[in-house]
Amino acid sequence: MTELLLVLASRKENISRCIEPAIGTGTIVVIDRFIDSTIVYQGIVGELGKERVQSIMEQTGTWIEPDLTFVMDSTTEVSLGRITPLDKFEQRGIEYHNRLRKAFLDIATQPRHRVINTDKIIHAVQEEIISLVERHLNQCSSHGR
Numbered sequence: 001m002t003e004l005l006l007v008l009a010s011r012k013e014n015i016s017r018c019i020e021p022a023i024g025t026g027t028i029v030v031i032d033r034f035i036d037s038t039i040v041y042q043g044i045v046g047e048l049g050k051e052r053v054q055s056i057m058e059q060t061g062t063w064i065e066p067d068l069t070f071v072m073d074s075t076t077e078v079s080l081g082r083i084t085p086l087d088k089f090e091q092r093g094i095e096y097h098n099r100l101r102k103a104f105l106d107i108a109t110q111p112r113h114r115v116i117n118t119d120k121i122i123h124a125v126q127e128e129i130i131s132l133v134e135r136h137l138n139q140c141s142s143h144g145r
Helices: 002-024 035-045 050-059 076-082 094-107 122-142
Strands: 069-073 113-117
Touching (some): 002 035, 069 094
16 A cells, blocks of 8 residues: 555656646647556555555546557566566566566556557557557547547
8 A cells, every 4th residue: 555655646746747737738648657557566466456546546636547558568478588677566576477467458448548569579569559649649630639
């Protein structure tokens, strides 16, 4: 719970100082690890409960649902081979990372989610993301948003 509250305190400051002002001017905001990561790390894998964590985020004003969310998916072995363990999460064993991957894929069910297979070469991944963002922006502009 302490970890969750620390994450949310930092997020609340980021929302107030960066995200809301940018959205207010119509700027596109790109964020790495947002509400889905909190649901997965603290709620599902951290066992606080998905609904409980979402409720706490709603109560603290830190539940802002993105228009588009990319879930970067790869086999656990490939993912672990790409990182240099820097923090306590990355240093955990393969079973922990398998649970993380499963949890991210399990919650990626809403229309905003796009699961990207990152086992491909980086250029192909970049092209897929750019294409999906362009399609989303075109849909938004055609609907007057």
